[in-house]
Amino acid sequence: MKKNSESSNNNIETKKLELTSRRDFFKKTAIYSASALTATSILAPVKINADEVEIMEDAQWGIKLGDLVDKYKYGIPSPYEHNNVRRLHDLLSSGDRYASVSMSPLHLQDGIITPNGLFFSRSHSGTAQVDPNKYRLMIHGLLEKPLVLTLEQLKRYPSESRIHFIECPANGSTGWRGPQFNNLQFVKGMMSSAEWTGVKLSVILEDLGLSPKAQWMLAEGSDNSEMARTIPIEKVLDDAMIVWGQNGEPLRPEQGYPVRLLVPGWEGNLNVKWLKRLEFSDKPWHSKEETSKYTMLQANGKAINYFWPMEVNSIITSPCPEVPWTDLKIGDTVEINGIAWSGRGTITTVDISLDGGQNWVEASLKGLILPKSWTRFSYIIKWDGKEKVLLSRAIDDSGHIQPSIDKLIQNVGVEGIYHRNPIVGWSVSSNGEVNNVHVRN
């Protein structure tokens, strides 16, 4: 037990002085380094082994009762974490905040699951608030038994849980003409990941007498925009799911409560929220979101349509502009940590470059390595205080390698909007600041 009273008499004044000066020092130098205190070379007039007030004095929360255990019937984050939130920018909204997108703070996420309140949210006509008691799902078209399900009936199917990312194909699209946003949240925050619970569509369709002519499925939302997309039957029967659970609780309204479609690894837009209707046909529908949008105009004036998989990709999440290395001192051990993902399959390899692409080393993958899921990678270095350009390059088990910016632009031009997956660069200055850069020839 440490108490101020234990400090012996005539030292106490000196100690208080030391503590005060240390506090001031912390205030002045917090931006550079807390651990720098032990680095005798940089530091000046502070006594090296000064006792910290945080330890020498009782913490405020330790000498009084805390909140009642049921203060929050549904728990919320610490009030100190109020900056760990989704963010918007008017550039990414179509005139208002109904047809808009909020970006997930990837720089404050660990592991491969996004907390539900931080999951990025894109909708075309606002977030619908669906009454689960009035919810109905209809499945019809080229099948023998058209079906209507209530939410409870749907949830009676045997369930499966899967960890998958969902990424808007416009993620990173502000970078086509050059680097624009100087933060990870807006460079790559149009994606998030969750453990989804629901039923595979193949299980439901098993009993409905699907016609062999059924080659395409329309999925339509019940919201104001009735967002609708066409999906090929091969994908529907492979791993598409109807989901109602997100990280152990019902879907959040922004994610389509009570029911959304999950199309693992493919364009986020296909994962239709507030799901209302599935129809089967021998032809695709050419809905608004697969003609006027989510098609990629090429330099030849023609556009690629029905391009579904989110391609192999990676991003270093630490360091990044929001989480720099300004607190490091030379010789510190530091981890380069990031996320790799591929909508086609499983990540096999991630390479890291510290010198802007001249030389590369293979990073370690860590944690769960699952198909169509965020996969964490790690590479540990000793900080030498020298300028760097950090790059990451992912490879998936379909054999696809994340391309350079030049290679992608050479192939598709700069007006495609969607499916932009080239290597991302962070420059690190000698004082540890991190900035968004594009490596170009």
Add this chain to the structure above:
Amino acid sequence: MFTFEIKKIFIAFGITSSLMLSGCFAQSSTLENKVELKKNIDGAVIYPRENGKYNAYSINTQNIKNINNGRPATSNEIKAWDLDVMPDGTGLPEGQGLVEDGDELYSSQCAMCHGDFGSGGKGYPTLSGGQGSLKNQLLQAGDEPPVRTIGSYWPYASTLFWYVKSAMPFPHPKSLSNDEVYAITAYLLSINDITIDGVELDDEYVLDREKFLRIKMPNEDGFYPVSPERKDLKEQRVPLAQGTRCMKDCNAPKAVKIKNEITGFDPAISTVKDLPKTKDTSTSDTKNSAAAKNYEVSCSACHNNKVIGAPLFGDKDAWEEVMSKGISKVYENGLNGINAMPPKGGNIELSEKEFKDIVDYLINSSK
């Protein structure tokens, strides 16, 4: 599967010792892996990792046919919900609409967002023009970008009919009759100079189902799924660009920095961990009122968007000027429509009382 095998062992030999049980685990795995599995402090197996990975998902392999949840959809229910329209005309209802009527509907219900004659410019999509621009690439400031509109880009008119019918007007969709959708569609085609059988769609032109099915959009052939030669929609997608895996002495490009850093994030970018400033919650009651909710649904798309040009929510000066006409005139203008604002903001389902409550809420919130 493991559990199943263990159950059999239980039944056959009645083995209850946890030590023996963990022995079984070890043994059955050893057969495959030829590795003596380690145990953790609780006596359970520590599985080895193969190729740097643990296993992926396990699944229930029982037969799960004939679940028979739910009930059959009735034909009337399917008819009520199946409103989509396909390029071959499947789902296109009977009806007709005059270009001139479409012009009027567009002016009152669409122009406030999409601009006069579909010119856009208010953050919402531009609906006309752009023909011949699709090869443009905006590589540097001053370059003309491609302009993707109904006329220059959309491959099928069916998409337009379906979308207007199910999702427009933005604040209160599904409020247009089939005839009105035909009229607005006809107007949108006319301002894009699209002809049907060589006939221009002038003000007197009446679009109906039969004529609609003969529309060929200018950019119908402007799309391909995989590569320009191939139209097979199900062919495997090749990557848009394949990288190369060079590890040493690669051709190192230059790092290009951000030229003009973008600001204006909401909220501002920060990772500071401190206590948030407390907000004034005294108005929370009014915020939850019916009028506030109706405002959100029916009015905010314009009155919360400065580019639209309507008096903004919370803009004291603007609403003082509006109020200089007197409240009864303000009610009257709102109920009947004024400038770009359609009657009741376009939501005709609002009662007069509900609408006046919204006006009061808007004015009280802008003092």
